[in-house]
Amino acid sequence: MAKVISIGNQSFESIRKDNCFYIDKTSFIKEWWENKDNVTLITRPRRFGKTLNMSMLECFFSNKYKDRGDLFEGLEIWNNEKYRKLQGTYPVIFLSFAGIKQVKYNETVIKIKDELIRIYNEYDYIMKSGIYNANEKMQYQSVCVGMSDTVAQEALKNLSNYLSRYYGKKVIILLDEYDTPMQEAYVNGYWEELVGFTRSLFNSTFKTNPYLERAIMTGITRVSKESIFSDLNNLEIVTTLSTKYETSFGFTEKEVFNALDEQGLPDEKEDVKKWYDGFIFGKQKDIYNPWSIINFLDKKEYNTYWADSSSNGLINNLVQKGSPCIKMMMETLLKEETIDVPINEQIVFSELDYSEDAVWSLMLASGYLKVVSAEPLVGNRRKARKYTLALTNLEIQFMFEDMILRWFSPAKHETNEFIRALISGDIESMNEYMNDVALNTFSSFDSGKHNSERKAPENFFHGFVLGLMVDQTENYIITSNRESGYGRYDIMLEPIDKTNEKYPGIVIEFKVINPRKESSLEETVAAALKQIEDKNYDAEIIKRGVKEENIHHYGFAFRGKEVLIDGR
Structure with a gap:
């Protein structure tokens, strides 16, 4: 009989107690323990079982679960007598930063302190023993609402001291989703402040903590060692590109x-x-x-x-506001093709605003891209390796198609109005829509005002218009930058039903005004239309059965944020 699927349940104890559907990942316990790494950072995309695996580790090692071998009966780890004896024998500190998503620095620090208070409350019974002096009891009680940053930064180290003396064993620390506050800090503009607080907290907890047996941190990204991990030379980092724990998550x-x-x-x-x-x-x-x-x-x-399962807000923001090159590479990915980019596994959030490489690195770490191949690793390289990447699967492709369809679109209705105007040949409505969106949405960088490459704005508008057409795949075969006639057209819409005159064939050419050749947008758009005819871009869809008289040509001419569209 098929087991019940428990959606969203991240408690190992609950899943096992209720005999819910579970795929055995207990081999991770043995692999991690026998690697003997002091502090391990494991990065995996969100929703890949990180929290459930951390809950599993707590149930296995924590003395709170002593004599709870029933949770592991029938699983791989329980076949090993050595590990049956190890179960439930360590004091374990398990905390999570997953819910810390505040928009302000002070609020974030308060939430971190609340998590420390929760852990201290969980173990306050140990203070009733006679092994701590008055100062230590006062120090324990100082972890409370309104505590100073210094008290908070030393809290986990001090609790490790108290627990190790109470139980006669060093502690295991499990920190889940360590980087959630860091991502929020980047998005909301308080990155540098939080780096300082977190560096001191991690240094005390994981570097200068003599009461620590071992520790694991999980997260989505490997934040640069030069920021919060600058003092941790005992850190074993396992990313999606590492060979350790390959099958433990997912x-x-x-x-x-x-x-x-x-x-x-x-x-x-x-x-x-x-x-x-x-x-x-x-x-x-x-x-x-x-x-x-x-x-x-x-x-x-x-x-x-x-x-x-998430807003995908950071990725959406980075791609939407990224350079024209990023948008064109996204178009390549959406055509189920690959891109070649250098990847640095250390995510430096401060570089995301200006480094395209950092954006692709984040997308790879977050699971939106997969590695198709990588250049050989030669010697002790310090520069980023070049990887060939593709969208991970069909689900991710649909996600990005939906995302692009929403970009720059004030409302779905207005986007549909533009597409209707394009298909019907309503030049006036197309111009009204495009100029309104360009004026209110596009940055001067997007439209080429501050870019030395003249092709960049043309590429940007190309990607934007292509995004507007995503929902026309039921009616059209949409292609871009393909050969036809004597050249390469920018965008072509080939009607699927060649006999339905309601859906004409459409060929689009984009041009940015060249002041050396043209004195007005009217001349530029005329040049675009002439190129369509001179290069015989219609040849491909005529060959496929579209009638010549049912093909619309459109030229898009740009100068900064000003757009002129004409057709014939």
């Missing part, structure tokens, strides 16, 4: 296919693979997104579960 193909069989869905394997496969950790290919798999098993229908 589901392997074998695990997914076994689950589909168990849930009575054996015929869905091919489509499930298209939708949710594609993640690569280290050398392990065919890793599936667990959040989407669990939701699919529960609801038995395809949807963008992982993409919809």
